[in-house]
Amino acid sequence: MSANLINMLMEATWQTLYMVAISTLLGAVGGLPIGVFLACSQKGELLSAPAVNKVLGVVVNATRSVPFIILVVAIIPFTRLVAGTSIGTTAAIVPLTIAAIPFIARLVENAIREVDSGLIEAARAMGATPMQIIRKVLIPEALPGITLGLTLAVVSLIGYSAMVGAVGGEGLGDLGIRYGYQRFMPDVMAMVVVILIVLVQLVQTIGEWIARRVDKRAPRNRGA
């Protein structure tokens, strides 16, 4: 394989990491509060607002039911508005983030729903405000689940990022399509696949390791 190809692979890997990292970050910033709200706003819950909850639920479901490739092209005007351009790697972060927010919101919602309701009751009995309950009880207790959820989101976003070539976004997926498929270079395709597998493995392993570190629910051997 030529030095040129290796360079291209490295650059593409970097571009993928860049898109996934920024969109995960922005997705978490948007998804976390929405997830918390979805988990706490049903009737009779901490932030009871059943109507808003329903509307938001519908919006989240709608966004999630649009296939990513369609979402990418459907929101081109919006992308142009936000990123100043609708083509390129940075522009591709916009649809990735839009896809990540509802995905992460649902994962966060599920993780928070797993928290024992007895803990909320205990915190209420202490005179905690709803915000204190969210910050000091729900989020810390749901952290192992949220971490695993974010891991899943990163893995999915790596997959999604392969499709942004459609709007001129670069990265591993785009390289695989343009060189591996269209220029018929099977070695490039193979390398792209290998790098993607390694990336996903790495993300999964690191995510699980962090989740174990923050999970204090099971007793652990403390070295003698």
Place this chain on the structure above:
Amino acid sequence: MKTESSTGAAIIFDEVGKSFPKKGGGQVTALEGISLSVEPGTITGIIGRSGAGKSTLLRMVNGLEKPTSGKVLVGGRDVGEAKGQALRDIRREVGMIFQHFNLLSSRTVFENVALPLEISGMSSGEIKKRVDDLVARVGLQELSARYPAELSGGQKQRVGIARALATQPKVLLSDEATSALDPETTQTVLELLSDINRDLGLTILLITHEMAVVRDIASHVAVIEDGHIVEDGSTYDIFTDPKHPTTKSFLSGVTGVTLPEFIARELTETRPAGPAREVMRITFVGENATDPLLAKMSTELSLQVNILAGAIEEVDARPFGNLLISVEADRADEARNFLQQNQQRTEVLGYVS
């Protein structure tokens, strides 16, 4: 324990009722006409079967449940009416411990006890001092940096107690706090609660389905069934002279005096023909509880007394005994008169031939 007799009560339930809307229309009444007042510094037990409404009643004291009728007053303040900050202020003066401890798994022992103080906005320096004291009080200094998953049930409940005491409340609510613990651990946790009640003058309101818990630490007890208080009073009075069948059934488990099987089998309600013996229960109360009364009766009436079962135990630091005996049926009236003259209660259980 009735409302009208007390003005400085720590907790007052005044004609409290609670009903929930039922699925598919109608209402379910969980509690009705509950009036009870809990004096400061006492330990009061509310006993009832599951579903009797005791949990709902307890949760009204810190506003986790709101009454649908009547009033709940804590330190003179109406909990049902309180909202927002006023309600949170009341809650900070009412500690609560739970059957399943409800500790945060993500926080160490120290951090769990610190939580209510963080919530109240205390500075971390003050928190450190207060929490160290509390952790020491419940005997967990060595385990301060451990996570709940690394503790036994009894240790977890101690953390729960330390956490409940953190804001220096005047009232402690206990929601079946020992029901998930083994008997031995239950004893140590009850002793801790007793100590706290004595040392801090804390009013404790506890709910339980175990009469043994009431016997061991409560000075007052209310028996609740189907959303009503069927009997209440001092623990000693309730134990020695239960009136309601529910109370009696709760007590039969703990007073532990039952007829031996071979006699229970033969027992008849009416006196059979021919020579027979009357089986009676004597409840020894008060100062005479430890007197050798049976020996005296036997000598004075020259009557043969057959002791079938018996026990003397302590309730609220006063002795009370329960004895099952049989005497010749023809002379049973004499025996009962003698016992009643000596301030003991008797109850005829039946006859054996």
